[in-house]
Amino acid sequence: MNASVAEIDLQLREEFRRHLGEYGMEWTAMDPILAVLFRTLAHQIGSITSNTSALRSALLGELLDGLNFDRRFAQPSQTIVAFRCEQESAEIAAGTELVGMPEHGGRSSFLTDYGISVSPARVAGVFVYENESLRLVSGMALPEETVQAEPGYDAVPARLGSFPSIYIAVENLPQSHLSRHGIFLQISPEATLLHAQLRRENWCLASSSGRFTERGLMRTGSLNGGQIGLEWLMPAGAGRSTKSGGEEIAPDQAPALPGGFWQGRCFVLPLVPKENDFLCRQPQGLEFPLRQIFRRYALFDTPRAWLRIQLDPHVEPLHTALTAVHLHAQSASNVQLLHQTVRFPEHGKTIPLNPEGRNKLFLVSALSIAGESGTAYVPEYEQGAHAIAGRYRIEQQRITLTPGRMKDGRPEAYANVRLWMTEGREGNGMGTSRLNAFGKPTWTSGLTVENVTASAGGTDGEALHSARQRFAEVLLSRERLITRTDIEVAVRSFDTRITAVEVTPRAQRGLNGSLRRVFHLLLHASRERFEGEEEPQILLAELRRFLRERVPLDVEVSLELAWA
DSSP: OOHHHHHHHHHHHHHHHHHHHHTTOOOOSOOHHHHHHHHHHHHHHHHHHHOHHHHHHHHHHHHHHHTTOOOOOOOOOEEEEEEEOSSSOEEEOTTOEEEEOOTTSSOEEEEESSOEEEOSOEEEEEEEEETTEEEEOOSSOOOHHHHHTOBOOSOEEOOOOSSOEEEEEEESOOTTTTTTBEEEEEEOTTOHHHHHHHTTOOEEEOOTTSOOOGGGEEEEEEOGGGOEEEEESSHHHHTTOOOOSSOOOOTTTOOOOOOOTTTTSEEEOOOOOGGGOOOBSSOTTOHHHHHHHBTTGGGTOSOBEEEEEEOOSSSOOHHHHEEEEEESEEEEEOOEEEEEEEEHHHHOSEEESSOTTSOOOEEEEEEEEEETTSOBOEETTOSSOOTTOOEEEEETTEEEEEOOBOTTSOBOSEEEEEEEEEOGGGGGGOOTTOEEEESSOOSSTTOEEEESSOOBOOOSSOOHHHHHHHHHHHHHHTTOOOSHHHHHHHHHHHOTTEEEEEEEEEEEEOTTSOEEEEEEEEEEEOGGGSOTTHHHHHHHHHHHHHHHTTSOTTEEEEEEEEEO
């Protein structure tokens, strides 16, 4: 027997004897029912207090819930999958189930994080430009036609500007062009600067004349699982829609997930309208270096779609940092839906998150909890909810429900609980090419899938030190911009093309004669990093909205852009 449990049992008995003495009663013999009760309670207290790490995590989680801060649970494992379709196009919906066999045995399933389109399109070649030289990325598979052109992998002279760039040539395009096509940029683990820049840098589609203009410019937005959706910068360039690539996720299809292990490496192109389905033989300035790269250049000289990613000069050598580019690729996460109807008279109000007979699963997020009346349950500490609404609390692999009330005042008899669960660290064992089947049959002939990376990043829950650090950061900042340093850091992180920020506090007199505080921000950037005249104006407008939401109420912000 654990000594601490025995001590707790003894202390409970002494406390009970003392309370009886206060009422003039003397306890001489141990009642067997009370003895079992004290021993059981001692075991429960001992199991909680012996695991101090779990106890601290539970208390911190309760504090985060009470302060309405973001609370994180288990992190699903994430992998990158690539689809292949030789003859006809297909749509891969968000939440499509993919199955495979991990290296440690068994069977595991992953759900796609968002939707993409798959077509016979393929990458004809990827080129990197840096230090006034262009070279073909080595190490990745190339189409037979590109190989027949006899490419070389040495750097050749080129004059394409002062900024490093990545050029991607795509051929065999369907009628929809590159609409909602997914692209995975595989980079070396050491290329941290490149990874950070790729999450923010604009993409550009070359026009039919081979020029990169603001009409073909696309900026980055967020997708599920930490990936990147691209949107047209100019409404005129988007035709009927400026919606980001990667369809919106219906709640029943896939969970809303934070960034996974492979976050920031997958990109989804937007819908390409008819007026933007550009094709060109090569972008302006590339013909001469391409003729030097390909010994039989005539076999490579054909109309294609050309994409360019222009980068900041402070980046790792691109010819070693970028290892491959995969088309028709996206991320998938090891999650599954747990659906259970909790009948309070039969199951009680506290239920385990792992029912008997199921594998060990860990909570990712609560999809929905609805009572008998159909009203959604709310977190225990949420303010402003109706008094009759049901509430829930999640702690230590258990969920506790407080039943809501029906319109006639009686308590609800049951609640439907739908949770997103994950295998946690167990989901990290999916090696490359092992996730190679669909959970349900597909009606597209020749459609195949396999994972091009190993699954990684799955956790059984948030570590205590991580939760404490995140809690301290959120508590201190709350996303408020108070000091000069706060503003400079926020502006530089908003767009990395801004190289310097000068903040000047001013006092200006308004129309009614009253004084008002103004922060005048002089932004420095390089003109070469922007396409056309519209993009700088759009940047200023969006940055102005961003700052107004975060500066104090009595402060106004004025912006001025100066070319370095």
